[in-house]
Amino acid sequence: MSWKIGLVDVCAILALLIVVFMPGREVSFIGAYDFRAAGDKARDVPREVAKLGVLQAAVFANPGDGKAAEELAWLLRDLERHDMAIRIAGASASISDPSNWRAQSAVSGAYTDKATKPVSINADAIRDSYAWATKAKESCAAVGEIACSVTEALRLRLIFEDLRHGVEMLENGSFDAEDLRGELNSTRPMIRASRASQD
Secondary structure: OOOOOOHHHHHHHHHHHHHHHOOOOOOOOOOOOOOOOOOOOOOOHHHHHHHHHHHHHHHHHOOOOHHHHHHHHHHHHHOOOHHHHHHHHHHHHOOOOOOHHHHHHHHHHHHHHHHOOOOOOOHHHHHHHHHHHHHHHHHHHHHOOOOOOHHHHHHHHHHHHHHHHHHHHHHHOOOOHHHHHHHHHHHHHHHHHHHHHHO
């Protein structure tokens, strides 16, 4: 019995050779995220790429994990991806969980970043940030110290008070962009230091 090789056989053999010998593609997050967004400060890019992947996987596996959503939102905010941070943390915040307040706080923080860009102040973003900060403060109080420590409650209170002052300035016509920016920028380094000590 003789075998005849036809066009279909040749195509199948070529497809198999391509699959076997074609080099793998290198996938990189660096093209999608600007890891130099923090100015001149040197950044550990490989570590941040790895952290980004781990946090994305954690949020994907458990969308209600407020802590993972908060950490991912902080990293995205560092990368100037505020809308993405709002979207991810906002989705997590809509799921009932004791860590819900963390995702709510992350949404507030991302709106704060948008509100206090160096070029101009975004009044709508200030109001949105205040609304989410209010939710976070109330959710923290509702779950108590088991899920929201005294330190975290104080952190939320400081943010809430700064944003409330900003909204009051907007409403009574005495809004001072530099004043609000100064208040928020004086609170955020302390929050950063507190979070770094917990990592």
